Amino acid sequence: MNARWQRAAILGGWILALAWLWWSWPRSPVLALGGVLALLLFPAWSIGTQFVCLLLAPRGAMGALPPVSARAMLRAYLAEVGCAYRIFGWRQPFRTQALADDLGARAVGVVLVHGYLCNRAFWQPWQRMLAAHDIPCIAVTLEPAWGSIDECVPDLDAAVRRMAQATGHAPVLIGHSMGGLVIRAWLRSRGAMVGEGVTEAQAARRLQALVARVITLATPHRGTWIANFSRTPNGRQMRLDSDWLRALFAREPQALAAHMTCWYSNCDNLIMPALAATYPGADNRLIVDQAHVQLVFDPQLMQECVALVQRAQVGCPPAANSGSAHSGV
Secondary structure, X not given: OHHHHHHHHHHHHHHHHHHHHHHHOOOOXXXXXXXXXXXXXXXXXXXXXXXXXXXXXXXXXXXXXXOOOHHHHHHHHHHHHHHHHHHHHHXXXXXXXXXXXXXXXXXXXXXXXXXXXXXXXXXXXXXHHHHHOOOOEEEEOOOOOOOOOHHHHHHHHHHHHHHHHHHOEOOEEEEEOHHHHHHHHHHHHOOOOOEOOEOHHHHHHHXXXXXXXEEEEOXXXXXXXXXXXXXXXXXXXXXXXXXXXXXXHHHOOOHHHHOEEEEEEOOOOOOOOHHHHOOOOOEEEEEOOOOOOHHHHOHHHHHHHHHHHHHHOOOOOEOOOOHHHOOOO
């Protein structure tokens, strides 16, 4: 479903461009070509608007970050536009099933969780990298695209159970953008939360049994200012200090921070302020001058994430999701 509407949008755009060209060319070739160019450059205009918002958005009082030079911002913008055409213009609409999930190895695996308006094809460079390191991997597609974050939890739960049953170990979960919030909502749904008779110690033990580590990439853990312009349920949930985010954080055990590594950037065109992508007490890592999607495919970041997975593979206990332990919450 996710890929179908993206294919429809791409093909509809081409049909509209050709129809405009056919109708307007006899009247004005310049106008005809200008209209087609405007349609084809829509991703560039859209991302340009995001970078303007980055300049105008409130900085917040979460701490200081390295300033971004005009040259670095231009490089980040061009890189983000390139990512948009590759991912949204080709990979996600037309290559969703190009790479299969890999459940071959009996080691701690990885479940890759995409963000807003994406699907499993977003992660193809990661799938190839993890395969090269013999790390089992599932890339999940979350549905519905415009529903609430909680509605995406069953898709993630099914993927985590598959991985745990195949390997016998709790997996590492890696989430980009909204995907990191889906991971946190999933942990809450599986009982890694405090309250309603669950103590901090019980929640911490449940957390350890469910997941080896949580890695988030540009996730709006505290929301983002640009989500004020969204009218979708998941967009509203990602607004700064939203009721949904406050309720999620209030039930999370303190032990969660020790299980998390959170990457964030001073040049993120969708997380505003940038430090909203950090989680209190977690291993928060700054990557400098990288845009929201660009940072996901930074070679150094990818290799450091592999190192975190390999570290989790040493002495990892059996998963609560595997075999007969699949009783769940």
